[in-house]
Amino acid sequence: MKRVFLKDIAKDLNVSKTTVSLVLNNKGDENKISQDTQQKIIAYAKEHSYVPNQLARGLSRGKSETIGLVIPNISDIFYARIAGFIERKAKKLGYTVIFSSSYEDPKKEGELIQSMLNRQVDGLIIASTQQNREEIQSLKANDFPFVLIDRHYPDNETDYVIVDNFEGTKKATAHLLSLGRRKIGFVTLKPGLEVIRQRLLGYQKALEIFGIEPIDELIHEVSRENYEEETVNGIKQLVQFPNAVDALVFATHYLTAAGLRELKRLNIKVPQEVAIVSFDELEAFDLTDPAITAVTQPAADIGNVAVDILMDKIKGDAPLTQMGRVLNIELAIRRSCGSV
Amino acid sequence: MKRVFLKDIAKDLNVSKTTVSLVLNNKGDENKISQDTQQKIIAYAKEHSYVPNQLARGLSRGKSETIGLVIPNISDIFYARIAGFIERKAKKLGYTVIFSSSYEDPKKEGELIQSMLNRQVDGLIIASTQQNREEIQSLKANDFPFVLIDRHYPDNETDYVIVDNFEGTKKATAHLLSLGRRKIGFVTLKPGLEVIRQRLLGYQKALEIFGIEPIDELIHEVSRENYEEETVNGIKQLVQFPNAVDALVFATHYLTAAGLRELKRLNIKVPQEVAIVSFDELEAFDLTDPAITAVTQPAADIGNVAVDILMDKIKGDAPLTQMGRVLNIELAIRRSCGSV
DNA sequence: GTTTGTAACTAAATCGGTTTAGTTAATATG
DNA sequence: CATATTAACTAAACCGATTTAGTTACAAAC
Numbered sequence: 001m002k003r004v005f006l007k008d009i010a011k012d013l014n015v016s017k018t019t020v021s022l023v024l025n026n027k028g029d030e031n032k033i034s035q036d037t038q039q040k041i042i043a044y045a046k047e048h049s050y051v052p053n054q055l056a057r058g059l060s061r062g063k064s065e066t067i068g069l070v071i072p073n074i075s076d077i078f079y080a081r082i083a084g085f086i087e088r089k090a091k092k093l094g095y096t097v098i099f100s101s102s103y104e105d106p107k108k109e110g111e112l113i114q115s116m117l118n119r120q121v122d123g124l125i126i127a128s129t130q131q132n133r134e135e136i137q138s139l140k141a142n143d144f145p146f147v148l149i150d151r152h153y154p155d156n157e158t159d160y161v162i163v164d165n166f167e168g169t170k171k172a173t174a175h176l177l178s179l180g181r182r183k184i185g186f187v188t189l190k191p192g193l194e195v196i197r198q199r200l201l202g203y204q205k206a207l208e209i210f211g212i213e214p215i216d217e218l219i220h221e222v223s224r225e226n227y228e229e230e231t232v233n234g235i236k237q238l239v240q241f242p243n244a245v246d247a248l249v250f251a252t253h254y255l256t257a258a259g260l261r262e263l264k265r266l267n268i269k270v271p272q273e274v275a276i277v278s279f280d281e282l283e284a285f286d287l288t289d290p291a292i293t294a295v296t297q298p299a300a301d302i303g304n305v306a307v308d309i310l311m312d313k314i315k316g317d318a319p320l321t322q323m324g325r326v327l328n329i330e331l332a333i334r335r336s337c338g339s340v
Numbered sequence: 341m342k343r344v345f346l347k348d349i350a351k352d353l354n355v356s357k358t359t360v361s362l363v364l365n366n367k368g369d370e371n372k373i374s375q376d377t378q379q380k381i382i383a384y385a386k387e388h389s390y391v392p393n394q395l396a397r398g399l400s401r402g403k404s405e406t407i408g409l410v411i412p413n414i415s416d417i418f419y420a421r422i423a424g425f426i427e428r429k430a431k432k433l434g435y436t437v438i439f440s441s442s443y444e445d446p447k448k449e450g451e452l453i454q455s456m457l458n459r460q461v462d463g464l465i466i467a468s469t470q471q472n473r474e475e476i477q478s479l480k481a482n483d484f485p486f487v488l489i490d491r492h493y494p495d496n497e498t499d500y501v502i503v504d505n506f507e508g509t510k511k512a513t514a515h516l517l518s519l520g521r522r523k524i525g526f527v528t529l530k531p532g533l534e535v536i537r538q539r540l541l542g543y544q545k546a547l548e549i550f551g552i553e554p555i556d557e558l559i560h561e562v563s564r565e566n567y568e569e570e571t572v573n574g575i576k577q578l579v580q581f582p583n584a585v586d587a588l589v590f591a592t593h594y595l596t597a598a599g600l601r602e603l604k605r606l607n608i609k610v611p612q613e614v615a616i617v618s619f620d621e622l623e624a625f626d627l628t629d630p631a632i633t634a635v636t637q638p639a640a641d642i643g644n645v646a647v648d649i650l651m652d653k654i655k656g657d658a659p660l661t662q663m664g665r666v667l668n669i670e671l672a673i674r675r676s677c678g679s680v
Numbered sequence: 681g682t683t684t685g686t687a688a689c690t691a692a693a694t695c696g697g698t699t700t701a702g703t704t705a706a707t708a709t710g
Numbered sequence: 711c712a713t714a715t716t717a718a719c720t721a722a723a724c725c726g727a728t729t730t731a732g733t734t735a736c737a738a739a740c
Contacts, residue, residue, distance in 0.1 A: 005726060016690045021728060032687050054459045055404060056726035059395040059695045066438075066459075075424030077417050077623065084415030087441060096459065098406075098438045101427060119394045119406075119436065260627055283417065284622045287600055289629025345696060356720045361698060372717050396696035400725045 004048040013040055024050070058120050067310065068116035069099040070109060071127045078253070078280055078297065079127065082149065085303025086125060093311060095122070104224060106131035113139070123310045127151055130193050145313035147306045151195050152324070159313065161306045161325045165195045165279075168295040168329045169202030172277040173249050175293070175331060177210040179339050181247035181275055185218040185238045187231060187259055188251035199251045199279055217241055222255070231258040239268060247275040247337075253282050256292060260336075264289075271338030281332070291334035298327050344388040353380055364390070398460055407650065408456035409439040410449060411467045418593070418620055418637065419467065422489065425643025426465060433651060435462070444564060446471035453479070463650045467491055470534050485653035487646045491535050492664070499653065501646045501665045505535045505619075508635040508669045509542030510549075512617040513589050515633070515671060517550040519679050521587035521615055525558045525578040527571060527599055528591035539591045539619055557581055562595065571598040579608060587615040587677075593622050596632060600676075604629075611678030621672070630675035638667050 006024075010017045020041050022031045028038045044050075058064035067090055071079040087097045098116065102109035106129045113135055116124060123145035128136065130151050139146050140158055152160035169186075176184055186203045189196050200219070207214050220238060222230035238245045250256035256278035260270065268274055270290055278285065281294035305325055333339060346364075350357045360381055362371045368378045384390075398404035407430055411419040427437045438456065442449035446469045453475055456464060463485035468476065470491050479486050480498055492500035509526075516524055526543045529536050540559070547554050558581070560574035578585045590596035596618035600610065608614055610630055618625065621634035645665055673679060 006728095007726075017727080018690055018692095018729080019688085022689095025728085032689085034688065037688080051454065051458045053399070053726050055395050055399040056695090057728075059393070059399055059697085060726080060728045062695070064395065073424065074414070074427060075417075075421045077415075077420065080417065080420035080423075081415045083420075084413065084441060087414060087439070091440065096438055096440070096455065098436055099427070100431065100436070101424060114391060115436065118391050257624055257627060264627075282622065282624045284597055284624035284628055287597060287604075287629065288624055288627040346698095347696075357697080358699080358720055358722095359718085362719095365698085372719085374718065377718080393696050396725090397698075398725090399727085400696080400698045402725070 004050050005053070006050075009041065009044055009048070009050060013044055015041070020045075024052070062120070063122045064120040065094055066096045066098055066119065066121045067307075068113075068119070068121040068124045069097050069126075070112050070116070070124065071099065071101055072104050072129070073101045074099060075101075076254075077282060078299065079150075081299040082127075082303045085300050086307055089304055089307040093307070102129055104129050110135045117144075123147075123314045125149055125306050125310060128153070130195075145310055147310045147313070149302055149306045151193060154194060157322045159309050159323045161302050161309065161327065162195075163297050163302070163327045163329045165198035165329075166202040166205070168279055168331075169199040169249060169251070170206045171202075171329075171331050172279065172293070172295050173203045173206035174209065175333070175339070176247045176249070176275055176277060176337055177206060177212070179275070179337060181338075182212060183215075183218065183243055183245045184212075184247040184249060185220065185245035186249050186251070187220050187222070187234055187238075187255050189227070189255075190221045190223050196251060203249055215243075218245060227255060228258050231255055232262045235259055235262040235266070239263075239266065239274065245274060247271075247277070250276065250278045253278060253280045253285075253294075256285075256294075257282060260288065260292070271336050275338040276336045277331075278336075286332075286334060288336075290336045293334045293337040293339075294332050295329050296332050297329055301327050344390050345393070346390075349381065349384055349388075349390060353384055355381070360385075364392070402460070403462045404460040405434055406436045406438055406459065406461045407647075408453075408459070408461040408464045409437050409466075410452050410456070410464065411439065411441055412444050412469070413441045414439060415441075416594075417622060418639065419490075421639040422467075422643045425640050426647055429644055429647040433647070442469055444469050450475045457484075463487075463654045465489055465646050465650060468493070471532070485650055487650045487653070489642055489646045491533060494534060497662045499649050499663045501642050501649065501667065502535075503637050503642070503667045503669045505538035505669075506542040506545070508619055508671075509539040509589060509591070510546045511542075511669075511671050512619065512633070512635050513543045513546035514549065515673070515679070516587040516589070516615055516617060516677055517546060517552070519615070519677060521678075522552060523555075523558065523583055523585045524552075524587045524589060525560065525585040526589050526591070527560050527562070527574055527578075527595050529567070529595070530561045530563050536591060543589055555583070558585060567595060568598050571595055572602045575599055575602040575606070579603075579606065579614065585614060587611075587617070590616065590618045593618060593620045593625075593634075596625075596634075597622060600628065600632070611676050615678040616676045617671075618676075626672075626674060628676075633674045633677040633679075634672050635669050636672050637669055641667050 006017050006020050009020045019033055022028055023033055023038050023041045024045055074080055090097050100112040109129050109132050125147050127150040133153055148158055148160040152162055204214055220234035250259055263270055270276055278292050278294040280297055285292040285294055309323055346357050346360050349360045359373055362368055363373055363378050363381045364385055414420055430437050440452040449469050449472055465487050467490040473493055488498055488500040492502055544554055562570035590599055603610055610616055618632050618634040620637055625632040625634055649663055
């Protein structure tokens with residue numbers, strides 16, 4: 001079962017490599033290769049199950065039919081789900097996906113992007129650390145096809161597909177407020193990501209709408225590296241504070257899990273004593289005790305729309321304007337907010 | 341910021357492409373390139389941030405510094421976690437990972453493997469549908485480096501890294517039995533995967549050890565495509581059966597989630613009326629009501645060991661014998677089995 | 681009977697590297 | 711002084727495709 005190459009086919013059939021290449025790329029007709037010859041070549045190729053070497057093809061065509069996916073962490077179920085949708089759609093269009101996780105390290109992200117460019121990816125989908133403005137800017141300056149997902153650079157004009165983070169926490173917080181909660185804490189990540197800022201702003205906006213005076217101490221920020229311990233400490237403080245919270249909004253799923261874990265350990269009744277709401281969710285959040293009310297993100301849409309836009313860019317028939325898509329989020333209301 | 345190529349460096353420094361290539365590949369000394377020249381080249385390369393085109397390099401070297409990962413589904417948290425570890429380790433060793441999900445379709449899996457070979461991956465890590473014996477056999481016959489993970493072909497001699505599925509359910513079931521449960525149901529997938537068969541055997545073995553007569557009706561098999569509905573129906577039957585179950589073992593995490601959902605809907609008390617144990621878990625299984633006792637899989641080890649073995653194979657210094665690694669699983673005991 | 685047109689091909693350059701097999705000039709050896 | 715050795719490089723082939731710019735042979739047009 002020896003592998004056959006273009007050369008072999010050409011030699012065996014007494015035609016040139018050019019002819020074989022043209023025929024196998026469906027350019028036989030437009031190049032007036034006789035039906036006879038075409039049949040011969042196609043039959044031979046099928047019989048010997050010829051498949052072109054993608055590296056050679058990529059090198060000579062200057063493209064690779066590959067798209068690069070740069071995300072913070074493939075093991076995060078949120079990105080894993082998006083990756084799944086991206087992969088499926090890309091595959092359908094004949095593209096392979098190579099992926100890399102940046103683990104929120106801007107330097108690493110930059111290297112990953114470079115490394116993907118060296119591999120001649122035809123386009124990139126990036127959930128950026130939001131600290132690589134220059135890298136992104138340079139992609140844009142070079143007219144390289146890319147789409148940002150989940151996180152974008154608000155003041156850079158690029159294509160992006162994000163969700164409405166502001167609305168998400170605003171809606172979640174407002175829901176708690178409308179149920180009568182008044183001391184609402186916010187457990188979030190240390191600033192740095194625009195998405196996180198938006199979630200904070202949404203939380204604050206809801207308070208404002210309800211005429212609640214914001215209290216700085218009710219906002220607890222943890223570092224990503226040590227979030228479990230810091231969330232535990234945060235919860236301990238928030239429930240003890242002179243005016244202890246009667247509700248908590250968590251800025252992302254793993255903070256929610258860590259927070260709920262601690263609330264249980266402290267024997268604090270959720271939602272009776274403290275109601276909670278999560279931005280984004282884990283797969284079993286409908287099974288937890290209590291089931292957790294969560295802002296749900298449309299992973300399928302994020303992935304599919306991103307690929308759509310990217311393909312437009314790659315094919316070159318994208319509109320000249322940059323496209324920003326802000327997808328709606330929804331609030332899945334469950335028991336943890338105390339309304340059901 | 342124009343990209344520079346070997347050619348450019350050579351021209352600008354008045355040396356040959358060969359010299360540049362040798363120096364930048366750290367073969368300057370062994371090829372007696374003068375320190376002077378080496379410095380010049382390295383400096384120039386750094387200044388113009390030269391990076392080799394990986395396609396060209398791959399084409400000419402016959403390898404691509406890429407490994408292919410074929411898994412059932414990247415959106416499944418179990419595989420997503422493994423993928424994360426594989427990626428991290430591979431990256432550390434200078435390899436990029438391309439991945440594809442087979443969605444348990446053997447034909448698709450075959451195509452994915454072929455497509456990866458065309459992309460000249462240096463090696464493959466495959467969590468197979470276990471219905472591609474020939475494909476795998478042919479990889480082996482061609483001495484192509486690959487490692488099977490999670491699922492292997494028991495009677496093919498290949499390298500693999502799996503967990504002890506049999507022990508997993510045996511241990512889980514035995515735990516329920518030791519707590520006095522006697523009517524233990526098993527909710528699993530329709531046969532096809534060896535791992536699933538092993539889990540069934542483990543369940544049956546535990547019954548046998550405890551001298552319990554197995555009852556066929558207590559084993560409920562669902563199809564992957566329609567597992568939610570079929571699990572719901574299964575649960576309904578199992579709790580009604582002339583001798584209703586007092587415990588359930590679930591063969592995989594999503595069946596557990598679906599099952600627990602239905603048990604709650606039916607207002608069946610877990611673990612009082614029905615205790616449950618899960619093979620594999622979701623991230624919030626310690627937060628569910630009740631927290632779910634689960635057989636936990638060592639995703640990190642699976643990923644790391646697989647990459648280790650694969651690298652040995654790729655580098656060619658692997659032992660001639662095939663290496664099978666069966667990793668231990670552990671039982672995380674939580675409230676759903678009624679022991680705590 | 682020369683020119684034009686066209687059908688059916690092909691030689692050779694190219695993509696950007698790696699690598700083999702030398703070459704050249706200077707130095708060491710007998 | 712002829713020969714061998716070595717340091718320091720390089721020309722050119724090669725990897726396996728794609729693609730540009732032809733070529734050849736024959737028929738049609740003027």
